Amino acid sequence: MALVTLLEGIRQALFEEMARDPAVVCIGEDIGVYGGAFKVTAGLLERFGWERVIDTPISETAIIGAACGMSYLGLRPVCELQFVDFIACCFNQLTNFVAKSYYLWGAPVPMVVRAPSGGGVHGGPFHSQNPEMYFAHTPGLKIVYPSTAYDAKGLMKSAIRDNNPVLFFEHKFLYRRIKDEIPGGDYTVPLGKAAVRREGRDVSIVTYAAMTHTSMDAAAELAKEGIEAEVLDLRTLMPLDKEAILASVKKTNRLLVVHEDTRFGGIAGEIAALVFERAFDDLDAPVRRVTALDTPVPYSPPLEERFLPQVKDVVTAARELARY
């Protein structure tokens, strides 16, 4: 087994799916000869040609719209948004056209929207955001946000084969920092299934994407104090694996939700409500949240560090919960 990065896992998935199914095409800005801003599509053009690796003008609305139209004829387009921050430019196409198509008139939209996302690389306010909850709030879309290379590859394959529009968030801080052993050959990771990254009995830390690693580091710290945290990586936000969340809470009786998204309207509030509605009697302590600040993502390193949840923040909150 080879050790590959999260970025390479996604790239492998694109190569293998394009080779497997001629209905899969890629469309986006600078994805052809240049290979994409982060080089995720590097080499695709050479192998699959101009008709299947389509460079577009800077037109996010046109990229999403055209991909939707292509999907109506049975193609499976994979769009690249250069940074997920620019998803705001095609908000209408995604939320009004793509997301509602199947519900309203029965037209499935089997397309994937890939986008580098997240902070921690000093990208500033327009290259660091986590806008997943705008879309989790829109019925009809699926939302994937992997934390490992193995998952990224398997989830990308599932996303491409899914008959619904899938937003695939690729955390750019993890792109080259996370490496996994990935088996050769075809495998998929199902959408809508969370993964327990670490078993524990004292407190559940529910998280996803880059914060999975922050939470794992925190869990290691906590273990030194004798607190065994369970870390649940959601992997997919829509559909949300509610059963996995409830099962973990029933086991530990304490819930901490950690996300890099801003606090107000983040998925932590939704998960807290789920647990209050369905597992209130299992709780031994109030639900806690560790999230980014309710501000834009600031640029300067000390400001961004303050903005993003840190290991120490997770440790403190989990410790307080465990001792509640």
Add this chain to the structure above:
Amino acid sequence: METKTNPAVTREQQLDLYRFMLLNRTVEDTMTNLFRQNKIVGGLYSSLGQEAISVGTTYALEKRDWIAPMIRNIGGLLVKGVRPRDIFTQHMARYTSPTLGKDGTSHFGDLKNLHIVSPISMLGDLIPVMTGVAMAGRYLGQKIVALTWIGDGGTSTGAFHEGVNLAAQQRAALVLVIENNGWAYSTPVGRQVPIEHLADRAKAYGCRAFIEDGNDVEAMFTTAREAVRLCRAGEGPVIIEAKTMRMRGHAQHDPAEYVPKEMFEYWKRRDPIETYEKRLAAAGVLTDKKKAEILEGIRAVVQEDLAFAENSPFPPPELAESAIYCEGPLLVEPQWERPVAEVTPPRSSVKPEWRKAGRGEFQPDAVEGAGAVPRSGTAPAAPSPRVSGDGARRDGAKPAARAPSKRAAKSAPPVRGRK
């Protein structure tokens, strides 16, 4: 602007065009009555006076081609093969409607059989979507044409710009009909844009355009036929600006008191159905007997479908919770009409070069010629777009020489709206 070849319109085609316009108007008149009886659940948007555009342009398509209607394109739906009952049940929010009551008006489609993409209320969104339909059709080797419409108001949206630009860059087989009916809700076109002809914008996009009398159904048909021919030959996209007039308010609730009376009177005299009826009668194509036959045919289908709609139930409440995601197979699997081997390795493999013919090469002449040359917004010169190396012209072939500029409009209608 472009010139067009103009093969004769056959007698049969003429009667079809007349019949579809009449069907369009009868269906809408029927719905106006339903609206007054409070049987239309939401709004009702009239295409009164614009029937020639929907009918004439859609009539130029083949069965395999795709359309995406806007709110005033019921005529296009009827020509494509939609039954009036679908339009009635949609407006009446019944369970038997194509969307089962989940959406209204002309917001429905048919991927599998009729090749219709449903619109949404946001203007301009269909242009990139139908560009994608055309791109997919080309990729699959289907030689289809995608046609959609936009109002004068919708041409000011960002989606319009992104869509037309992508279509032109891709040389997509897209026919875009701009229905210039003079009004965007209450705002006259002269207060939306500082230009007289919306089709003039085609020059900036590097695509072809025609300006046509939107109240002349044969003109709409033959111009669309030429646009479709160009698109099928790989010379798309083509814009057709149809000059017409919205003869009602934005919707039924709007009495359109902002429209000058003489404007309505002028366009009333140019009613597309009445003028065509006179023309066909004078030419001996439409006899009294034929007309009676057509009217009876329309009356019968409309009555039958109206009864069907009125007897249809509303949807069960629990339907609201159904079908957020597609859990089953796709309705449409890709229909390949070219060898798949052409788009799979090894044949799909290319050298990733920047300097491909027409694709990003350095052109010193373009820089030196730039100077301080004034660019008139009304310059009539024909477009000479750079051709991208991808998509339709993978071989880097040069585009065919452009036809000399000549406006195709027969008689430019007078300026509408207050400037």
